[in-house]
Amino acid sequence: MSTLRFDPSGAANASATVLKIDGLDLLFQQSDIRALESASNLDRNAPRENSVGWTSYMRQRWPVYCLSDQLDLLSVVPPSRRTCALLALEAGYIGVICDDVSIIKLAAGQRHEVPIAMKDAETPILGLLPSGDRLLCIGDPNRLAACIERQTRKPSLPEESQCLA
Amino acid sequence: MSRMNAWLLDFGGDCRAAVGARELLHLVDTPVTFAVPCTPEYCRRVVLWQERLLPVMDIATRVGAQPRKAPFLAVIGYQRQRGEYPQFGALALSSPPRQLAVNDEQTCRLPDESGAWPELAISCFEHQGAPVPVLNLSRIFSSAPHRDAGFTQGIAMS
Numbered sequence: 001m002s003t004l005r006f007d008p009s010g011a012a013n014a015s016a017t018v019l020k021i022d023g024l025d026l027l028f029q030q031s032d033i034r035a036l037e038s039a040s041n042l043d044r045n046a047p048r049e050n051s052v053g054w055t056s057y058m059r060q061r062w063p064v065y066c067l068s069d070q071l072d073l074l075s076v077v078p079p080s081r082r083t084c085a086l087l088a089l090e091a092g093y094i095g096v097i098c099d100d101v102s103i104i105k106l107a108a109g110q111r112h113e114v115p116i117a118m119k120d121a122e123t124p125i126l127g128l129l130p131s132g133d134r135l136l137c138i139g140d141p142n143r144l145a146a147c148i149e150r151q152t153r154k155p156s157l158p159e160e161s162q163c164l165a
Numbered sequence: 166m167s168r169m170n171a172w173l174l175d176f177g178g179d180c181r182a183a184v185g186a187r188e189l190l191h192l193v194d195t196p197v198t199f200a201v202p203c204t205p206e207y208c209r210r211v212v213l214w215q216e217r218l219l220p221v222m223d224i225a226t227r228v229g230a231q232p233r234k235a236p237f238l239a240v241i242g243y244q245r246q247r248g249e250y251p252q253f254g255a256l257a258l259s260s261p262p263r264q265l266a267v268n269d270e271q272t273c274r275l276p277d278e279s280g281a282w283p284e285l286a287i288s289c290f291e292h293q294g295a296p297v298p299v300l301n302l303s304r305i306f307s308s309a310p311h312r313d314a315g316f317t318q319g320i321a322m323s
Contacts, residue, residue: 024202071202115211115220117254117306118204125203130213135199147203 018136019085020100022078024069027129027136028087030103035086039077039097042084050152052077055095057086064095065148071124073151087141094145104131111138122147167266173297176225177233177259182286182298183267184241190253191240192261198238205310212255214240219255222305228279233259243302254306265292 017033019026035057042053042064050073051063064084066074081097111127113119124143129136171183191214198210198221207227211218219240226232235257242251271290275282275298282289285305286298 023200069200069202110216112218114201114204115208115218115254115306116309117220117222118201118208118211118310120203120205120310123203125201128199128201128211128218130218133197135201135211135213135218137201 014106015103016106017085018102018104019096019098019139020102021067021096021098022069022080024071025131025134025136026098026139028139028141032087032141033085033101034088034093036101037084037086037095039082039084042095042097050075050148052097053095055084055086057093062086062093062095064097066097067148071144071147073148087144089142089145094141094148096144122150167268169264169266171265171267171299172239172262173265173292174224174239174256174258174262174300175260176223176230176257177235178225178231179295180225180228180230180233181295182224182300183265183290184239184300184302186264188241188243188302189239189262190242192258193238193240193255195236196238196255208310212238214253214255217253219253220306221255221257223257224285224300225257227285228281230279235259237261241302243306245303245307252303252306254302256300267292 015030017028017030037055042055044053047053048063052066053064054061055064066077066081068074077097080099083101084095084097085101086093086095111129113127114125124139124147125137126140127138129138170186172189174182196212198212200210207223208220210221212221237258239256239258239262240253241256242253244251267290273289273291273296275286275289276296282298285300287301288299289296
């Protein structure tokens, strides 16, 4: 089982951003996060299908999504979700609503691959980084957006369902 | 006296299987595990063991048995090829494993209840009147999930 040093920017002691979503700690390079906003400030009018509202950035509005800690789309925002993080994509932005956002210094942690027995080819999780008593899941914004897009293409279901990734 | 050459693993209910005596390395009681998103329901968690992150395989879920409490983890080691450095994984257990002495005369067919066993087992033996599959650890832990593996990525409406 391979382990790699996680060094997103090429610099020692690089900073990264952790989005807390229920039991999930989703780690992004700090440059992936362009803005933070209170969830109470989102525009909830006429949201795009399967999104929960809009956020404004660079004179445009971008869809905001609410995800479970398994990265399933949620249509109702739990009360614990107080912050919206705007993620930069190759083309545009998306908002992800989360419980909490923190900036951490990445020191001597070892990055682990997602074990092959559990790794879907299209997973947005690039690797795993144990940190104290928690596990940071290293996310990729573009793959996360693709994961959301795949879910939005499916017909709405009456309750939580188990579908293919 | 027969030589103990297998471990009997209890996954809860009537779901049991075995591994070779040298494949089980460590039993962890009430382990701390971590969930990883976008993973199949039978392998949703990892455990940190000796600076390695091991996938935790829930065989009961994989064969469609009723989910049970699994307060133990069996850390197992296997080789993908002879002479290769060992690989490691973990199996969720309902109770501690028991050692068995198994011989060729006990060979039998795999259980009929689940179509998953032929993919998971390398052979099967009879023990106390019931079939006990012998796990193919290399295949279980070295294969990517199936596309129909039950990833939770639907749309939760509440």
